[in-house]
Amino acid sequence: MSNVSLVQRASNSARLRRNLSIGIRLVIAILLIIFSVFPVLWMISASFNPTGSLATQTLIPPNAGLDNYRKLLTSQEFPFWRWMWNSIKISSITSVLSLSITTVAAYAFSRFRFRGRLTMLKGILLLNVFPGLLALVATFLMISQLGDVFPAFGLNTHASLILVYLGGAMGINIWLIKGYIDTIPRDIDESAMMEGASDWQIFTMLILPLLRPILIVIAIISYIGTYGEFVLARVLLKSSEQYTLMVGLQIFAGAQFQQRWGVFAAGALLGALPIMLIYLLLQDHIIGGLTQGAVKG
Amino acid sequence: MTVFTPSVSDKTKTSSPILGLVGRLAFLVVLDAAALWFVARLMSLGYFPFGAAVSMITVAVNLILLIKKAYPLRWMVIGLVLMVMFTIYPIVFTVWVAFTNYGEGHLVTKQQAIAQILKAKYLPASGQSYKWTAFRSPTGEYALWLQDSAGNGYLAKPGEPLLQPQPGEAGIGQLDEKGIPQSIEGYQRLNVLQAAADKTLTEIQFGEAGKTIQIRSPGEAAELLPLYVYDEAQDAMINQETGVVYRNLRGSFTAPGGQSLQPGFIAPVQFDNFRDFFLSPALRGPLLRVVAWNFGFAFFSLLLNFSLGLAIAVLFNDPRFPFKKIIRSLLIIPYTVPALITILIWRGMMNPQLGVINRTMNTLFGWSPPWFTDEWWAKIAILLVNLWLSYPYFMLVCSGALQSISEDYYAAAQVDGASPWQQFRYITLPLLLVAVGPLLVASFTFNFNNFNLIYLFNAGGPPIAGAPTPAGHTDILISYVYNLAFSGSRGINYGFASAITIIIFFIVGAITLFQFRYTRMWEEVSENV
Numbered sequence: 001m002s003n004v005s006l007v008q009r010a011s012n013s014a015r016l017r018r019n020l021s022i023g024i025r026l027v028i029a030i031l032l033i034i035f036s037v038f039p040v041l042w043m044i045s046a047s048f049n050p051t052g053s054l055a056t057q058t059l060i061p062p063n064a065g066l067d068n069y070r071k072l073l074t075s076q077e078f079p080f081w082r083w084m085w086n087s088i089k090i091s092s093i094t095s096v097l098s099l100s101i102t103t104v105a106a107y108a109f110s111r112f113r114f115r116g117r118l119t120m121l122k123g124i125l126l127l128n129v130f131p132g133l134l135a136l137v138a139t140f141l142m143i144s145q146l147g148d149v150f151p152a153f154g155l156n157t158h159a160s161l162i163l164v165y166l167g168g169a170m171g172i173n174i175w176l177i178k179g180y181i182d183t184i185p186r187d188i189d190e191s192a193m194m195e196g197a198s199d200w201q202i203f204t205m206l207i208l209p210l211l212r213p214i215l216i217v218i219a220i221i222s223y224i225g226t227y228g229e230f231v232l233a234r235v236l237l238k239s240s241e242q243y244t245l246m247v248g249l250q251i252f253a254g255a256q257f258q259q260r261w262g263v264f265a266a267g268a269l270l271g272a273l274p275i276m277l278i279y280l281l282l283q284d285h286i287i288g289g290l291t292q293g294a295v296k297g
Numbered sequence: 298m299t300v301f302t303p304s305v306s307d308k309t310k311t312s313s314p315i316l317g318l319v320g321r322l323a324f325l326v327v328l329d330a331a332a333l334w335f336v337a338r339l340m341s342l343g344y345f346p347f348g349a350a351v352s353m354i355t356v357a358v359n360l361i362l363l364i365k366k367a368y369p370l371r372w373m374v375i376g377l378v379l380m381v382m383f384t385i386y387p388i389v390f391t392v393w394v395a396f397t398n399y400g401e402g403h404l405v406t407k408q409q410a411i412a413q414i415l416k417a418k419y420l421p422a423s424g425q426s427y428k429w430t431a432f433r434s435p436t437g438e439y440a441l442w443l444q445d446s447a448g449n450g451y452l453a454k455p456g457e458p459l460l461q462p463q464p465g466e467a468g469i470g471q472l473d474e475k476g477i478p479q480s481i482e483g484y485q486r487l488n489v490l491q492a493a494a495d496k497t498l499t500e501i502q503f504g505e506a507g508k509t510i511q512i513r514s515p516g517e518a519a520e521l522l523p524l525y526v527y528d529e530a531q532d533a534m535i536n537q538e539t540g541v542v543y544r545n546l547r548g549s550f551t552a553p554g555g556q557s558l559q560p561g562f563i564a565p566v567q568f569d570n571f572r573d574f575f576l577s578p579a580l581r582g583p584l585l586r587v588v589a590w591n592f593g594f595a596f597f598s599l600l601l602n603f604s605l606g607l608a609i610a611v612l613f614n615d616p617r618f619p620f621k622k623i624i625r626s627l628l629i630i631p632y633t634v635p636a637l638i639t640i641l642i643w644r645g646m647m648n649p650q651l652g653v654i655n656r657t658m659n660t661l662f663g664w665s666p667p668w669f670t671d672e673w674w675a676k677i678a679i680l681l682v683n684l685w686l687s688y689p690y691f692m693l694v695c696s697g698a699l700q701s702i703s704e705d706y707y708a709a710a711q712v713d714g715a716s717p718w719q720q721f722r723y724i725t726l727p728l729l730l731v732a733v734g735p736l737l738v739a740s741f742t743f744n745f746n747n748f749n750l751i752y753l754f755n756a757g758g759p760p761i762a763g764a765p766t767p768a769g770h771t772d773i774l775i776s777y778v779y780n781l782a783f784s785g786s787r788g789i790n791y792g793f794a795s796a797i798t799i800i801i802f803f804i805v806g807a808i809t810l811f812q813f814r815y816t817r818m819w820e821e822v823s824e825n826v
Contacts, residue, residue, distance in 0.1 A: 105373035112369035135387035167383020279633035
């Protein structure tokens with residue numbers, strides 16, 4: 001009898017301890033969430049604050065309105081849609097082309113055996129370790145020289161920026177995709193070859209469909225990366241109508257930041273929203289791809 | 298350690314090429330013709346390294362498309378070309394620039410500099426000077442009406458001997474009261490303003506070769522001679538007026554007294570840039586600070602970001618924890634917003650007078666940190682913002698790694714009576730570090746070059762007082778390099794910037810090689826392929 005109550009009391013106290021521990025952890029979670037979310041909330045609030053200035057902002061602005069958005073979308077000096085379009089265009093072209101280059105190369109690395117294969121794979125890995133940023137000066141000078149011959153690929157063109165981005169396409173993703181192709185049994189290729197299929201047919205009709213899930217994830221990650229890149233774009237693009245959104249926002253933020261805070265926040269929010277949505281909707285896939293890529297790298 | 302198959306496997310020999318032979322040859326003809334033209338243009342502009350790179354790439358593409366053994370490379374030829382052109386070539390170019398004085402005062406090639414210096418003229422003692430009036434033809438040819446001190450009028454045209462015509466001769470119209478023709482046949486007289494606005498006028502040499510007359514000022518044209526003559530044997534410029542010899546000294550023609558002629562040109566300077574980095578007394582102070590902060594920043598960022606990420610992962614590593622999914626979604630929000638945007642938002646929030654953080658702290662405590670003006674608070678602010686930006690990544694990585702640690706270890710530890718801390722210290726941490734070790738090194742090297750954060754948050758400020766080139770207390774090497782190359786305020790110096798770049802190369806490369814060795818990654822890589 002007394003034994004039963006003892007056990008009960010013990011289990012009661014264990015449950016109490018467990019609840020207490022969950023409670024404490026929830027409090028910590030809430031503090032962390034405030035830390036994480038506050039800057040983003042602050043940005044949202046600033047974008048609806050009609051006075052548009054940094055000094056007068058409160059978390060819940062009185063007379064919240066869309067003034068900043070109207071200013072943002074009608075201002076001559078801040079061609080928001082133009083910048084957004086530039087960013088979307090450059091990121092889309094870059095991610096599609098770089099994925100194509102990478103996938104075809106990864107197929108060759110996975111299925112063919114040739115002299116120097118391993119050296120090349122390692123070389124690609126090592127090359128990626130050096131951030132492209134370091135060769136910024138040389139890249140800038142080179143693009144300016146290229147522009148003297150082909151103005152369409154010179155400074156202040158989107159084509160030059162895309163070319164430089166593509167120069168980094170042969171990177172870590174080759175390892176990632178090659179890893180996936182390695183897991184596809186060669187029997188499939190060989191039976192197709194028996195029936196007279198060429199390498200190219202095997203690649204496009206057999207391998208590519210199987211790779212689709214991972215390719216989509218890599219394309220999205222590469223899209224997000226290009227969308228957020230700003231150093232190269234900042235150095236290569238010179239005129240306002242050519243800017244990507246990130247360059248435009250950075251330059252806009254440089255001048256009279258405090259007075260134009262509201263408009264900046266509105267632009268920042270609209271610019272960040274697509275990426276945030278992609279992340280939050282596809283978080284499991286993207287995180288899987290990210291950590292895998294990183295661990296493999 | 299490398300295990301490559303020395304020859305192409307049977308499989309590739311039998312496989313059909315991507316393009317037929319005819320198609321490839323046709324493609325190569327077009328490509329080679331285009332490349333030839335491109336290289337010729339580059340060379341004619343003086344861009345020799347670029348031209349050489351394009352030539353080599355073209356040869357390589359030809360080989361890849363023609364040699365049967367190179368068949369696998371055809372699959373990646375576009376990627377390889379882009380990689381060599383836009384990744385490897387800039388690196389090689391950087392190395393070359395690092396050994397030159399390329400930068401302000403040394404931006405052009407030697408030929409260009411010589412051509413510019415030879416344009417300088419002087420008025421020899423015997424030289425005649427005139428008042429001038431300019432005439433221009435509709436087709437853009439020029440003539441000058443010159444008057445010497447005695448009032449004699451002369452007609453001067455480029456490349457023709459000087460004439461002393463009377464009105465009516467050589468198309469000369471009636472002279473006005475100043476002795477200047479009203480008109481010259483085929484030419485329009487320019488008034489003083491038009492002549493002053495015409496930029497080409499001062500460049501033109503009138504009269505026959507060897508006795509040319511040039512405009513020196515609005516009121517004077519004179520028989521000028523080239524001030525300098527280039528002496529190839531001495532590699533020196535000789536001043537014709539004074540006889541001073543300006544010898545080529547590291548890209549500047551310099552007189553014994555030390556003054557040098559502008560412009561200078563790009564010249565090799567051996568290891569000077571590297572020596573400056575390590576030894577220059579003026580640079581040493583600021584550079585030491587930059588390097589120390591660079592390592593400190595990368596180290597403390599890693600420590601803070603990883604610790605917080607790990608702590609969160611451990612705290613919430615409980616499948617039955619309520620709202621787990623929602624909590625995770627909210628916690629990764631910093632990771633989902635493009636960093637540029639959030640860094641700028643933080644900059645606004647930390648604004649010393651107006652930002653929400655400082656306003657709140659001022660109200661609560663009557664004091665707030667001077668995030669942008671104080672050296673140490675600026676550093677703390679940077680670390681704080683970086684923590685916010687990066688801890689979600691480590692949280693994700695660590696919780697992934699935690700799930701892969703077998704429960705058996707903990708069960709065994711509990712049997713042995715290990716405390717939670719001991720379990721963490723002796724089971725979780727070592728196993729976790731094995732899994733995420735490479736990521737920690739990668740994160741260190743990433744932060745070592747985290748240009749975006751530094752540049753966007755406060756551009757390296759506050760400035761270090763008395764630094765000979767722009768440098769700030771929160772500058773890291775890469776942002777210091779950026780200032781040297783692109784700020785344009787005090788002395789662009791591509792050569793020195795490139796030298797520092799190479800030093801960063803070596804630091805990052807050493808860390809990476811250490812990582813590869815430490816994690817035995819090469820072996821793993823070899824096994825995987």
